[in-house]
Amino acid sequence: MSKGLNVHSEIGALKKVCVHRPGMDLVNMKAEDFDRVWIHDAFYLDYAQKEHDQFTDLLRGAGAEVVYMEELLAETFDKVEGTRAEFMTKFMGESGISNAALRQAVVEKLDSIKDNKEFVLAAMGGLYVRDLEIPKVGGSLASMDGEELKADDMVLFPMPASYFSRDPLAVVGKGATMNRMYWNQRNREVIFYETVLRNHPDYAGSPIWYDHNSEWHIEGGDILNINAKTLAIGISERTQTAAIDELAKNMFWGSDEAEIENIYAIKIPHGYAYMHLDTVCTQVDRDKFTVYPGIYQTLRAYRLTKGDSEGEVHIEELEGTLQHILELATGMDHITMIECGGGDPIEASREQWNDGSNTLAVAPGKVCVYERNVVTNDALYKAGVELLVAPSEELSRGRGGPRCMTMPFWREEI
Numbered sequence: 001m002s003k004g005l006n007v008h009s010e011i012g013a014l015k016k017v018c019v020h021r022p023g024m025d026l027v028n029m030k031a032e033d034f035d036r037v038w039i040h041d042a043f044y045l046d047y048a049q050k051e052h053d054q055f056t057d058l059l060r061g062a063g064a065e066v067v068y069m070e071e072l073l074a075e076t077f078d079k080v081e082g083t084r085a086e087f088m089t090k091f092m093g094e095s096g097i098s099n100a101a102l103r104q105a106v107v108e109k110l111d112s113i114k115d116n117k118e119f120v121l122a123a124m125g126g127l128y129v130r131d132l133e134i135p136k137v138g139g140s141l142a143s144m145d146g147e148e149l150k151a152d153d154m155v156l157f158p159m160p161a162s163y164f165s166r167d168p169l170a171v172v173g174k175g176a177t178m179n180r181m182y183w184n185q186r187n188r189e190v191i192f193y194e195t196v197l198r199n200h201p202d203y204a205g206s207p208i209w210y211d212h213n214s215e216w217h218i219e220g221g222d223i224l225n226i227n228a229k230t231l232a233i234g235i236s237e238r239t240q241t242a243a244i245d246e247l248a249k250n251m252f253w254g255s256d257e258a259e260i261e262n263i264y265a266i267k268i269p270h271g272y273a274y275m276h277l278d279t280v281c282t283q284v285d286r287d288k289f290t291v292y293p294g295i296y297q298t299l300r301a302y303r304l305t306k307g308d309s310e311g312e313v314h315i316e317e318l319e320g321t322l323q324h325i326l327e328l329a330t331g332m333d334h335i336t337m338i339e340c341g342g343g344d345p346i347e348a349s350r351e352q353w354n355d356g357s358n359t360l361a362v363a364p365g366k367v368c369v370y371e372r373n374v375v376t377n378d379a380l381y382k383a384g385v386e387l388l389v390a391p392s393e394e395l396s397r398g399r400g401g402p403r404c405m406t407m408p409f410w411r412e413e414i
Contacts, residue, residue: 003202005409007171008228008259010283011361012411014064018193019056019406021068022048022163024125029158036185039160041397048394052163055368055390055405062362062388067409069165070124073192074117076200084116087195091123094188095156105132106156120192126158162189164400165407166278167238169193170220172231173259175207177247180217182238187212193407207257209250216243221276221404224283226329228259228413234277235267235300244304248313252306263304264329266322268295278403279358281322284385285365286414287332290357290376291322292340293348301325342379351376354392358401362388364414368402370395 027045034040056066077084088107097103109132113119130151161167168189170177178194181187190212197203210218222234231251233244244265251260268280280292301318308314318325326335340356341348348356356376359367365385369377370392377387390402 002410005171005174005176005197005203005206007225007408007411008173009225009411009414011285011364012414013364014059014062014360014362014408014411016065016067016410017059017406017408018067018069018072019052019165020070020163021052021056022160023121025121025159025162027160028126029154029160030152033154033157036154036157040399043160043397044394051391051393051395052405055395055402058368058388058390059362059406062366062368064362069162069192069196070117070120072196072200073120076196077116077119079201080199083195083199084119087191090191090195091188094184094191096184097155101135102132102155105134108133123156124159124162124192126154127156129153129155131155157185159186159189161186161398162192163395164221164398164404166221166400166404167219167276169197169407170223171407171409172209172223172225172251173228174257175209175255177210177218177220177223178208178212179210179219180212180214180243181219182217207255209254209258210243210247214243214246216240216246218243218247219276220407221278224277224281226264226283227331229261230264230329231260231262232264232266232277232326232329235265236276237270238276241265245313248304249311252313253311261305262329264318264325265302265304266325267300275399276404279352279355279401281326282357282359282361282403284338284359284361284367284380287330287334288336288338288365288383288385289326290340290359290380291337292352292357293343293345294352295322299325303328336383338376338379338383338385340373340376342375344375347375353399354396355399355401355404358403360402360406370401372396 026043113122129149197206219238222236222239224232226232248263251258280295282290299322303316305314323335323337341351351373354372356373359369361367368388371389372392
């Protein structure tokens with residue numbers, strides 16, 4: 001497989017894709033801490049891993065090379081001197097641990113792990129007081145006597161949402177955005193991918209279109225590659241308009257390597273059913289998109305293009321339906337909208353809960369879907385779309401679908 005990145009569409013044949021296989025990061029927390037780590041249910045890890053393995057086998061069977069983030073990062077540490085220490089500095093900066101003694105204990109624990117892959121998995125898996133040797137420091141009787149800390153107090157939060165590889169970055173053309181996440185808890189995920197893309201011999205030198213340290217949050221689930229020159233980006237709870245402004249300026253004016261000429265910003269409601277643009281709309285063929293019907297009633301959209309003077313971005317408000325906006329973006333005369341739930345509002349609501357609209361194209365007209373969304377899958381099948389059906393009893397508990405779990409690194413041109 002060629003080195004570097006190459007993604008100019010949502011539907012070109014998938015040749016290389018990056019994922020994270022869930023591990024202790026998915027289960028190493030108490031139920032009362034679910035909200036603190038942005039997870040919503042107790043997973044059965046063995047089954048989740050089996051489902052994830054079956055999912056990646058489907059992608060391999062469709063011709064894709066599957067690479068694992070945790071292995072790429074370990075390879076980076078193995079091959080490029082100094083990258084592990086640099087990673088640790090950034091990682092701890094996003095850890096949220098303010099107590100100096102606890103920070104020191106976490107650093108010492110992680111530094112004691114010599115195998116780089118074990119180190120990566122431990123950093124993702126979280127640490128409790130019982131896992132650490134915490135020095136007793138003066139300043140208060142409680143800290144000296146240990147009364148402030150219990151053995152099952154969480155110190156380094158695990159990263160259970162990290163099997164959703166889509167959000168921390170977005171590969172666009174030959175480069176990628178390094179995103180600022182909506183939930184601070186998830187910002188550590190970005191550092192894993194950033195370290196790989198800046199340092200791994202296969203990816204070093206890839207352009208970075210958006211800086212993780214930006215003030216404004218944006219997530220990969222809101223970024224769709226329509227074609228080599230066009231993006232669609234959701235204005236959502238997770239992606240701010242100011243972030244889209246900054247990305248547009250970077251794409252239009254920041255680098256000669258950027259190919260994007262049009263950005264369609266599509267406003268979607270805030271709420272669980274509308275987490276990202278790709279939870280309500282994904283492309284499955286040249287002229288076909290899935291859609292959650294709930295988006296129809298609230299559509300506002302804008303087209304951003306390069307302005308006339310240095311740094312200027314021209315913004316035009318668009319009128320019309322989502323179908324019309326997608327026809328403008330794709331250049332197609334007609335786009336077929338395949339509705340989640342087959343047009344039934346009750347089924348749409350149920351299956352949207354398990355990401356019925358969130359599909360992953362492995363080639364034009366050939367997509368991976370969750371098994372449980374039977375009504376939506378039937379509508380896709382009747383529309384002539386070939387389905388790769390993935391088990392999803394455990395994976396769907398995280399509230400993300402096949403597109404959410406993947407970050408394409410290479411697609412063939414269409």
